[in-house]
Amino acid sequence: MNRFDVLIPIADDELILGWRNSEWTGIAPFLEEDVAFSSIAQNEIGHARALYQLVAEELGTTADDLAFDRKPEEYRCSAFVELRFVPDWAKTIARHYLYEQADERRIRALMESDDTEVAGLAAKIDREEAYHRMHAQMWFDRLQDEPRFVEAVDELRPLVDERGEHTPEFTELWDEMTSVRRSIAGATW
Amino acid sequence: MVWEVFRQERKGQAFAHAGSVEAPDAEFADWYAREEFGRRGESVALWIVPREAVHEIHEFVDELERNYHRVDGYPLKEKLKEARERALSAKSAAHFPREELEAPTQ
Numbered sequence: 001m002n003r004f005d006v007l008i009p010i011a012d013d014e015l016i017l018g019w020r021n022s023e024w025t026g027i028a029p030f031l032e033e034d035v036a037f038s039s040i041a042q043n044e045i046g047h048a049r050a051l052y053q054l055v056a057e058e059l060g061t062t063a064d065d066l067a068f069d070r071k072p073e074e075y076r077c078s079a080f081v082e083l084r085f086v087p088d089w090a091k092t093i094a095r096h097y098l099y100e101q102a103d104e105r106r107i108r109a110l111m112e113s114d115d116t117e118v119a120g121l122a123a124k125i126d127r128e129e130a131y132h133r134m135h136a137q138m139w140f141d142r143l144q145d146e147p148r149f150v151e152a153v154d155e156l157r158p159l160v161d162e163r164g165e166h167t168p169e170f171t172e173l174w175d176e177m178t179s180v181r182r183s184i185a186g187a188t189w
Numbered sequence: 190m191v192w193e194v195f196r197q198e199r200k201g202q203a204f205a206h207a208g209s210v211e212a213p214d215a216e217f218a219d220w221y222a223r224e225e226f227g228r229r230g231e232s233v234a235l236w237i238v239p240r241e242a243v244h245e246i247h248e249f250v251d252e253l254e255r256n257y258h259r260v261d262g263y264p265l266k267e268k269l270k271e272a273r274e275r276a277l278s279a280k281s282a283a284h285f286p287r288e289e290l291e292a293p294t295q
Contacts, residue, residue: 032221039224042224131220138216 001115003055008066009163010106011051012077015067016170018044019177019185023086040096040132047125054117068181072166072174082170086166094152100136102160105128153162191240192218194225195241196232215239 021041028034052063059066081099084092107129110122143149191211195204208261209227210216222237251259 030211031219032212032225036224039228130225131203135220138220142213 001113003058003115003118007051008078011048011055011066012075014044014051015048016077016173018042018048019173020081020084021092021096024092026172027087029089032041036135040135043128043132046127050121050125054121065112066082068178070157072171075166075170075174076163078159078161078163079165079167080156080162082167082173084169084173090143090146090148091152093143094149094156097136097140098153098156098160100133104133110169114177115184158164192237193240193243194222194224195238195251196226197234198232200233209240
């Protein structure tokens with residue numbers, strides 16, 4: 001298996017979605033959910049880090065290089081995770097729910113990989129994702145009769161696996177995400 | 190809705206009150222409690238109880254002042270102090286045998 005081609009789209013999705021979800025830190029609808037959603041965001045970025053690490057070992061580079069030193073057009077994330085939804089909680093939860101469903105299928109497939117390191121990491125990630133899925137399902141059950149939520153799910157569902165042009169919102173995100181890293185090129189932190 | 194959370198630090202230990210979470214239903218309460226009181230390995234189990242289920246009482250009537258029912262009915266502190274002093278003097282007596290103590294200093 002070519003780790004780069006298989007893992008980078010997943011790692012990029014996790015990094016960018018983690019980044020987007022972390023935009024709710026401090027402003028989520030209520031305090032307990034703020035803690036919960038921030039924690040999920042941090043987990044996603046942790047999964048991205050671990051996946052980048054496996055690719056980096058193969059390429060002789062580092063996880064940080066892969067996460068922050070590529071040009072915007074080199075990222076392989078889907079437009080679906082790039083969209084900025086703050087302060088729209090209905091859309092945020094709709095994406096969270098749809099993403100967790102799609103991600104489950106992808107991670108389960110990785111667990112069957114011949115690359116034992118990849119399969120091992122996928123199993124670890126899946127154990128954590130199980131709680132994310134529970135969280136997403138809880139919110140789905142609660143909001144499923146809300147017209148705003150239903151509309152958001154219908155609107156976002158077709159976008160889940162769309163990979164092509166990046167959105168303008170992604171360029172803005174990239175600019176901010178890599179700004180510290182780019183401020184002193186080659187610095188070690 | 191507020192839920193009181195009790196956590197058990199090690200298997201077999203008594204559950205102790207850990208804090209509370211605000212959640213719309215039991216499922217959310219479980220998730221938030223796990224997040225706030227369990228994810229760092231600080232608990233082996235949690236009890237999550239709706240606050241309304243907790244009864245609280247403050248009055249403990251003792252009209253006849255039967256203070257022998259209470260722990261403060263016994264002057265335990267004084268007795269302990271006396272016992273400690275007795276033990277201490279017995280110990281120092283053992284360190285200094287009588288002959289030595291009675292021997293004239295020259």
